[in-house]
Amino acid sequence: MQVPVMVMNANMERETGRKAQLSNIQSAKVIADIIRTCLGPRAMLKMLLDPMGGIVMTNDGNAILREVEVAHPAAKSMIELARTQDEEVGDGTTSVIILAGEVLTAALPFLERNIHPITIIGAYKRALEDALNIMKDISIEVDISNKPEMMRIIKSTIGTKFVSRWSDLMCGLAYDAVKTVNLEIDGKREVDIKRYARVEKIPGGEIDESKVLDGIMVNKDVTHPKMRRKIENPRIVLLDCPLEYKKGESQTNVEVTDESHWSRLLEIEEEQIKEMCDHIIRLKPDLVFTEKGVSDLAQHFLMKSNITAIRRVRKTDNHRIARATGATIVNRVEDLKDSDVGTQCGLFEVRKIADEYFTFLEKCENPKACTILLRGPSKDVLQEIDRNLQDAMCVARNVMFEPRLCPGGGATEMALAVRLGEKAKTISGVEQWPYKAVAEALEVIPRTLVQNCGGNAIKTLTQLRAKHATVDNFSWGIDGESGKIVDMQEYGVWEPHAVKAQTVKTAIESACLLLRVDDIVSGLSRKEAGGGGQAPAMQEAPEEVGER
Known part of the structure; x- marks a missing residue:
């Protein structure tokens, strides 16, 4: 008689059911905690040493997680999120990780109460659908040919980065570069900044000497x-x-x-x-x-x-x-x-x-292609300016593709949290609680913004919730510099609808994916992992290679 399904070696590790889900949630939380301090204008920088001995100093979520080495498959999956977000919309890499970590952590109490993961996932999917509809309601349209308005939008991206001191110059560079490579063929818009807008970094000179060449x-x-x-x-x-x-x-x-x-x-x-x-x-x-x-x-x-x-x-x-x-x-x-x-x-x-x-x-x-000439005091500074400029260009491109904006500074997340919380009351059955948990998890963005600039999170969030309780006050958010609540329409911080929608979508969908996992099988034992020896392979290869 044949051995059914899976043959395991005695020294192989295996995590099943609850243990696997808890370990996934724990590792996702660890990854989110690494870059929690990198959100907002008062964000801290991380200093990373790459394998070649080079130093990278940045607060860009994707750049940090690229250099982090992890063994746990769930942590690897979280790092992949930042890369996906960066390739898709080029911004919001930090937010997506923090949000995904929080949404997963919100599922923990339900798993402990023996609520089936599929029930939780069903509620999460429903919350995501409603969140995207609410986001469309609170977004406004924008005129892409209006340069001052576009500059204000791009500024909200750069405001949290190293180059915020030269924000006018950098926003101008990003806007000019994207406008140059913007091409319409048969009514279809093509904005390929990767191929046709090249950044040339030349150490030396002043940062003010940077410019977009008309050629x-x-x-x-x-x-x-x-x-x-x-x-x-x-x-x-x-x-x-x-x-x-x-x-x-x-x-x-x-x-x-x-x-x-x-x-x-x-x-x-x-x-x-x-x-x-x-x-x-x-x-x-x-x-x-x-x-x-x-x-x-x-x-x-x-x-x-x-x-x-x-x-x-x-x-x-x-x-x-x-x-x-x-x-x-x-x-x-x-x-x-x-x-x-x-x-x-x-x-x-x-x-x-x-x-x-x-x-x-x-x-x-x-010209339908251009070169951006960057000057600066040193190679490290130029690398960071280049990373920030890429984010700014991606935002300008996103707005050109989909000219809709959502209020920044955590206002969109807070509006979603309040409205989803109201909607949760109309849902009957067990699904109501995971649905409500998504609403509470979305508050992590405004909360982190307050914490990163040293404000009082509980007091500020209570004031913000009170503002959002009335229907028309969806544009109130956090001033990332002072930690106080301000109206984003007056304060002028807006973010592209494409970035916000992608952030919420990626975070909730990845949380659903990780909640579905109920078995982690590792091909390495703890003893052998240290010595570098490898255990015999399984007959049925596991989908994820697990903990070392």
Whole structure:
């Protein structure tokens, strides 16, 4: 007779039922506690040492959790949440972890009273649905072409970060960059900031010198010292092929018995390169960019025709140059046509910044790609500014896609908590209590904001609840600087509806997922985990590798 379902080795660990659920909730709570102090404008920074010995100082939830090493599968799942949130909307990574941890902790008393997890999950799902509808009711529409209004929204993202001192400058950079790469094709909006808005960080200079270029900058110099380094209104050709002699395949052997044959071989090489260059020269370009190499001979021919060549450009940079200048990237010089030449660039110039040479393509007409030039005192500062700027650009992008805003400063969460609490009274049966627990868990965001700026959490939250008790006061929240309650409509802190909705959705859905787990099987025993030995594998592989 066969052994049913699962064969376990004697030294394997296994957590089942209640024990597994409690350990999941505990580990999620630990992860949430790590970054609880990173929420709000008075957030503390974490100093992280990476495996290479480098130092990262940041209060960005995703950046912190990326560096944290954990063994528990539930903790790993929580860390994955921050990454998902960052990829999806680019902001709210800290909030989503804190909220998920709190929603899971809220389920603890019900599990202890032997309420089935599926009943709790049913109530959570219902609460999520109602929360998203309430959020739509309390959100307002925004005009994306109104720059001051957009700047105010982006400021609420940067206000809690390291760069808040230069908030006007950074918000301006984020808004300009997103507006530049914003493209509408057949009524569909495309805002690809990852591919077309590149951030170049150059240590040195003042942070105030940072700017969004109306074109592209690449860390390259011309290939030949006598080539022109400044050209106005250049004609630009972009290539994805080498300007070098095409040698035969690796199997090719050439046997030279006569000196004249060797000379002929060299002549063939020269003729081929000249033919390649002639294809380019007939279009009379001023600038040639190629992703591959340019041989010395090709440089000579191009220089004689007064053409500047730049080689080994990154593929991503080449795509950006194509978007900004209107040129087409060509794979064979024989296929070059006049329509492939880019003419939308106003100025090409090679400049020296610090010890390096940079190629600038500026004054482009309607560029749909750009480079953001960041200057700052040190590498660490620039890394943090870059992380904060990415968040700001994501927020600007989200608002362009979905121009709706929710009040910030914990006001949305408090409004949801109060309204869900009211709705819970209309639900009959056991589901009422987990539903109410979600409402109470949402208060963790305003509570954490008050705690992080040293306020009195109980007193402030009581005042805030009293404000939200009347129907129209949904915009009251916490001033993250002083810990007092303020009206967000006057205070001017707004957050994109997309970010808020994604935060609540991700937090509650992940809590439901972890509550469903009732078995954690580990393939490592405690003794062997220390010694590095591995226990024999199970016949049925567990879905999660558990505690060490």
